[in-house]
Amino acid sequence: SQQGEEDPQALSIQEGENATMNCSYKTSINNLQWYRQNSGRGLVHLILIRSNEREKHSGRLRVTLDTSKKSSSLLITASRAADTASYFCATDGKVIFGPGTSLSVIP
Amino acid sequence: DTGVSQDPRHKITKRGQNVTFRCDPISEHNRLYWYRQTLGQGPEFLTYFQNEAQLEKSRLLSDRFSAERPKGSFSTLEIQRTEQGDSAMYLCASSLAGFNGAPLHFGNGTRLTVT
Numbered sequence: 001s002q003q004g005e006e007d008p009q010a011l012s013i014q015e016g017e018n019a020t021m022n023c024s025y026k027t028s029i030n031n032l033q034w035y036r037q038n039s040g041r042g043l044v045h046l047i048l049i050r051s052n053e054r055e056k057h058s059g060r061l062r063v064t065l066d067t068s069k070k071s072s073s074l075l076i077t078a079s080r081a082a083d084t085a086s087y088f089c090a091t092d093g094k095v096i097f098g099p100g101t102s103l104s105v106i107p
Numbered sequence: 108d109t110g111v112s113q114d115p116r117h118k119i120t121k122r123g124q125n126v127t128f129r130c131d132p133i134s135e136h137n138r139l140y141w142y143r144q145t146l147g148q149g150p151e152f153l154t155y156f157q158n159e160a161q162l163e164k165s166r167l168l169s170d171r172f173s174a175e176r177p178k179g180s181f182s183t184l185e186i187q188r189t190e191q192g193d194s195a196m197y198l199c200a201s202s203l204a205g206f207n208g209a210p211l212h213f214g215n216g217t218r219l220t221v222t
Contacts, residue, residue: 030208031208033211040218041215041216042111042198042200042214042215043198043200045210045211045212048208048210088150090211095140097142097149097150097151098149099147099149100148100149
């Protein structure tokens with residue numbers, strides 16, 4: 001069964017806008033990771049946030065974690081056409097992925 | 108670090124045939140994962156190894172599927188008597204166990220088409 005589930009399933013924005021996607025999970029975690037997948041390629045690790053952290057930044061990425069609500073969000077600021085991809089969250093252990101958010105950034 | 112490589116990149120086979128895929132992980136990584144991904148879906152966990160030991164298998168991995176990792180290096184995934192429902196992208200990933208939250212490094216996958 002899926003541990004994490006992303007929302008929305010699809011998101012379309014204009015270049016330069018911010019994109020926010022969310023992840024909800026079911027059981028307690030030690031950490032949560034976000035990955036990106038370009039069409040036809042493998043997944044690429046973006047960022048990890050540990051259960052004792054509330055917010056983390058990496059370049060244009062900002063991740064938050066609310067363990068009381070069992071949810072995380074990924075914010076991509078100043079989006080670019082190259083950010084067009086599917087984004088997945090995954091929790092520790094076996095690393096189970098949700099169905100992903102498909103992001104389209106329109107130039 | 109040459110990354111995770113998978114071979115072949117594409118495989119077309121007829122229903123009922125056997126196929127075998129290979130994954131070469133990053134050399135110092137002791138953990139290796141196999142996932143299956145269909146269009147529009149996230150990767151589904153199939154199995155993972157720590158060194159040569161297969162630690163967990165998903166119930167998705169029917170008796171037609173078998174994975175090995177001899178000597179704890181490369182891994183193979185074999186599908187016997189393929190069915191059209193086996194058509195998918197098969198992804199391999201590796202990581203360093205013992206590091207809580209070690210990121211997975213993925214290969215670009217083997218796309219299987221069963222006709």
